[in-house]
Amino acid sequence: xxxxxxxxxxxxxxxxxxxxxxxxxxxxxxxxxxxxxxxxxxxxxxxxxxxxxxxxxxxxxxxxxxxxxxxxxxxxxxxxxxxxxxxxxxxxxxxxxxxxxxxxxxxxxxxxxxxxxxxxxxxxxxxxxxxxxxxxxxxxxxxxxxxxxxxxxxxxxxxxxxxxxxxxxxxxxxxxxxxxxxxxxxxxxxxxxxxxxxxxxxxxxxxxxxxxxxxxxxxxxxxxxxxxxxxxxxxxxxxxxxxxxxxxxxxxxxxxxxxxxxxxxxxxxxxxxxxxxxxxxxxxxxxxxxxxxxxxxxxxxxxxxxxxxxxxxxxxxxxxxxxxxxxxxxxxxxxxxxxxxxxxxxxxxxxxxxxxxxxxxxxxxxxxxxxxxxxxxxxxxxxxxxxxxxxxxxxxxxxxxxxxxxxxxxxxxxxxxxxxxxxxxxxxxxxxxxxxxxxxxxxxxxxxxxxxxxxxxxxxxxxxxxxxxxxxxxxxxxxxxxxxxxxxxxxxxxxxxxxxxxxxxxxxxxxxxxxxxxxxxxxxxxxxxxxxxxxxxxxxxxxxxxxxxxxxxxxxxxxxxxxxxxxxxxxxxxxxxxxxxxxxxxxxxxxxxxxxxxxxxxxxxxxxxxxxxxxxxxxxxxxxxxxxxxxxxxxxxxxxxxxxxxxxxxxxxxxxxxxxxxxxxxxxxxxxxxxxxxxxxxxxxxxxxxxxxxxxxxxxxxxxxxxxxxxxxxxxxxxxxxxxxxxxxxxxxxxxxxxxxxxxxxxxxxxxxxxxxxxxxxxxxxxxxxxxxxxxxxxxxxxxxxxxxxxxxxxxxxxxxxxxxxxxxxxxxxx
Amino acid sequence: xxxxxxxxxxxxxxxxxxxxxxxxxxxxxxxxxxxxxxxxxxxxxxxxxxxxxxxxxxxxxxxxxxxxxxxxxxxxxxxxxxxxxxxxxxxxxxxxxxxxxxxxx
Ligand SMILES: [Zn+2]
Ligand SMILES: [Zn+2]
Ligand SMILES: [Zn+2]
Numbered sequence: 058x059x060x061x062x063x064x065x066x067x068x069x070x071x072x073x074x075x076x077x078x079x080x081x082x083x084x085x086x087x088x089x090x091x092x093x094x095x096x097x098x099x100x101x102x103x104x105x106x107x108x109x110x111x112x113x114x115x116x117x118x119x120x121x122x123x124x125x126x127x128x129x130x131x132x133x134x135x136x137x138x139x140x141x142x143x144x145x146x147x148x149x150x151x152x153x154x155x156x157x158x159x160x161x162x163x164x165x166x167x168x169x170x171x172x173x174x175x176x177x178x179x180x181x182x183x184x185x186x187x188x189x190x191x192x193x194x195x196x197x198x199x200x201x202x203x204x205x206x207x208x209x210x211x212x213x214x215x216x217x218x219x220x221x222x223x224x225x226x227x228x229x230x231x232x233x234x235x236x237x238x239x240x241x242x243x244x245x246x247x248x249x250x251x252x253x254x255x256x257x258x259x260x261x262x263x264x265x266x267x268x269x270x271x272x273x274x275x276x277x278x279x280x281x282x283x284x285x286x287x288x289x290x291x292x293x294x295x296x297x298x299x300x301x302x303x304x305x306x307x308x309x310x311x312x313x314x315x316x317x318x319x320x321x322x323x324x325x326x327x328x329x330x331x332x333x334x335x336x337x338x339x340x341x342x343x344x345x346x347x348x349x350x351x352x353x354x355x356x357x358x359x360x361x362x363x364x365x366x367x368x369x370x371x372x373x374x375x376x377x378x379x380x381x382x383x384x385x386x387x388x389x390x391x392x393x394x395x396x397x398x399x400x401x402x403x404x405x406x407x408x409x410x411x412x413x414x415x416x417x418x419x420x421x422x423x424x425x426x427x428x429x430x431x432x433x434x435x436x437x438x439x440x441x442x443x444x445x446x447x448x449x450x451x452x453x454x455x456x457x458x459x460x461x462x463x464x465x466x467x468x469x470x471x472x473x474x475x476x477x478x479x480x481x482x483x484x485x486x487x488x489x490x491x492x493x494x495x496x497x498x499x500x501x502x503x504x505x506x507x508x509x510x511x512x513x514x515x516x517x518x519x520x521x522x523x524x525x526x527x528x529x530x531x532x533x534x535x536x537x538x539x540x541x542x543x544x545x546x547x548x549x550x551x552x553x554x555x556x557x558x559x560x561x562x563x564x565x566x567x568x569x570x571x572x573x574x575x576x577x578x579x580x581x582x583x584x585x586x587x588x589x590x591x592x593x594x595x596x597x598x599x600x601x602x603x604x605x606x607x608x609x610x611x612x613x614x615x616x617x618x619x620x621x622x623x624x625x626x627x628x629x630x631x632x633x634x635x636x637x638x639x640x641x642x643x644x645x646x647x648x649x650x651x652x653x654x655x656x657x658x659x660x661x662x663x664x665x666x667x668x669x670x671x672x673x674x675x676x677x678x679x680x681x682x683x684x685x686x687x688x689x690x691x692x693x694x695x696x697x698x699x700x701x702x703x704x705x706x707x708x709x710x711x712x713x714x715x716x717x718x719x720x721x722x723x724x725x726x727x728x729x730x731x732x733x734x735x736x737x738x739x740x741x742x743x744x745x746x747x748x749x750x751x752x753x754x755x756x757x758x759x760x761x762x763x764x765x766x767x768x769x770x771x772x773x774x775x776x777x778x779x780x781x782x783x784x785x786x787x788x789x790x791x792x793x794x795x796x797x798x799x800x801x802x803x804x805x806x807x808x809x810x811x812x813x814x815x816x817x818x819x820x821x822x823x824x825x826x827x828x829x830x831x832x833x834x835x836x837x838x839x840x841x842x843x844x845x846x847x848x849x850x851x852x853x854x855x856x857x858x859x860x861x862x863x864x865x866x867x868x869x870x871x872x
Numbered sequence: 873x874x875x876x877x878x879x880x881x882x883x884x885x886x887x888x889x890x891x892x893x894x895x896x897x898x899x900x901x902x903x904x905x906x907x908x909x910x911x912x913x914x915x916x917x918x919x920x921x922x923x924x925x926x927x928x929x930x931x932x933x934x935x936x937x938x939x940x941x942x943x944x945x946x947x948x949x950x951x952x953x954x955x956x957x958x959x960x961x962x963x964x965x966x967x968x969x970x971x972x973x974x975x976x977x
Contacts, residue, residue, distance in 0.1 A: 104891050104894070105891050105894070105895060110898065113901075114894055114897045114898045114901055115897070117901075119901075119905075128955060128956065129942060129953050129955060130953065132944060132953070137919065137943060137945065138914065138917050139918065142908075143905050145902050146905045146906065146909065151963045151964075155921060156938060156940045156941065156959070157940065157941050157942075157943050158940055158942055158963075159919065159943040159956070160940070164910065165909060165912050165913065165914055167915065169914075176919075176921070177919060178963075189898060193958075194955065194957045194958060194961065211888070212888050212894060213890045215890070217891045280907060280908065281907075320908050320909070320910075320911055321911040321912060321913070341950070357911075358911045360908070387964070392877070445927075756897065842928060
């Protein structure tokens, strides 16, 4: 019977001011949140704070209004003196002689000295929120009976409901019971019935990742920031500052949107990142969108918020929708192949070029020629480019022939990262093709070696539009245009952009950039995606659905894959690239087989372990021998060694990363030896998988290195991931992890080891603890290899001694 | 996840991670709010209680609560809104004792 009673309480139609958690609706007991306009009661139920406080805290709301039928009427709670409405700051003081109270904010009003002269007793100030409830005389606390009769909602349910409201404002607690709310997402498949099923599986995964990304960004607010003001070359206002906690999951990238607030004047400015912390300085630079009202007289007490933008995720979702509903988005053949359907192989009838090498690019080797030739004749092709095998040159050559020999119209060229796009853009430009590099608007200020090819710069240098140039000049000089001029400027610019894009042979952008509104009416028959193994499937789909009839995916599934931050989404398969799935479906990638980067001794291990021994060397040992080093390699013909350390790992000050002081000291000594031998700092790369070690190394080399600190500053120290796609003459790898039982974390991923080992042209030195590392089978392999090569060493660098240590037995591979 | 009964009530208070997180988040919002206003400067406005409205207040008291008024602004005009405050509130009891002592004199 009691249960029925309870049901009846909240199933009957409740007034809009009923507590959204428990249903209590006594006007004296409820408060409205001004931000979400939802009502909550001042009862705790079975949680430690009242429902309204629970809501305000979890939804990050701060202002409330009382109910009009309550004893105080519908007043907004605010400071009597300054109008501040943040309830977490509000309190009250009584008058000295009268029975009057007044609401005052704690900071600064209740602390103001002038209050002392008046009739108020400031020493009696008390907060409105006490013991995690509003004071009961301000908002009544519902009685025990009322609370028992109301819906019993747990803290977990409150949490979930608040989460649900972020997506669906009108959700109710009943929606929590609905299937799908708290379940694991459906995992990706190998084959899909149709594009609707494809969308239904990938859509939720992209959403999960988007939500994760949003929460991460929104939680990164940093206070107490000191700013240095500056003006950029484009006359825009720049703010330089450092963030105290950079050691988190969040990687700040150029082009990221952030907002800067001054807490004293409550000025707020939006803008985007134009510089991130690097070896030269830990400063971040932000270009402000508008220079109006910038509080230049202040430098302290700023707050930085990260602005989350859904653009890239929206573009992925929309491309999957296009894939599902628009038949013209891809050819029928590609449609079925992407979904894993059985289709008969197709060959394209084209006239093959007589010469396969393209003007301005190096001559191709046999495996590259084979790749180009095969790709041109097939509607769907995968090219696997192991490290140093000339993937970019091959891709650029393919693009050249698609335009010149095959007459396929405009070609769209994409890659997940801006760096990869720029590299490829540069190579394609060398062939003489007309290339436009399409950048996101937020990245226009960021310089690169192909800046002159970017759409916005090509527009600037168009001689045929004097009016546009005049307005551009005015804008550059004054920073802002009148609204009429701005309108005119934008219209002219839009036209110019369209014209340039229409007349380009090749358009290059990031995968997500291919969803740019400026490309909306464009159709591309041929699409090439470089580094496609580093893109998620939905990311790849953004360019693909622009009309693909011929699709070329280039990458290497034996190197690092796409970065997916949400574990749930990654585990469900979002971290698998389209390239990899197609490989599993039986499409054999064409492998480029000749590597031109590494000394043959350096390529042997990666070739055997990661590429079935198929990697051939296009360089000789002699071409990769550096004479005059001030220390000897253990074996003169093998420029490599594993330096054994037994220093302990430590948790870095951030609490989320590791460092190893012993390894840092060894790395510094090796670096100093290299530098003393005349090797330039930019020829050396130091790879370490942990941010904690990276920042420690930077510091350590600056202060403890025996050479000029400027030299060490120019040595690049970064994560494995940051080195993917790049090379250095010498690589020093600091492994960091050294413990008895906890394992080696990051280093477990074989693809990460592959990347780390294949960056160097002339020499590799690994610094690490064999004892800890040898427990992992792959590392055990590597250590055994170094030992066999008599390159496992210890002792002073000038007098390296072979180590004869026995390794731990490897544990079974668990993942 | 243990459940405990609070001594005063029948409502069971459940301890869980989500609730602990809430408590931490509340502390964080509190200190962040104060931090964010460390440098804020505002002008001190006149806060005297207008005599006219003060007179209109009745003096009757109930056993367990006192009639107070909350000074607010309606538009820009100071306004008093009646408010019952329980004598369990320290300042309310103090004021009552003082008034009673004055009346006896
Ligand atoms: Zn709210
Ligand atoms: Zn409630
Ligand atoms: Zn105030």
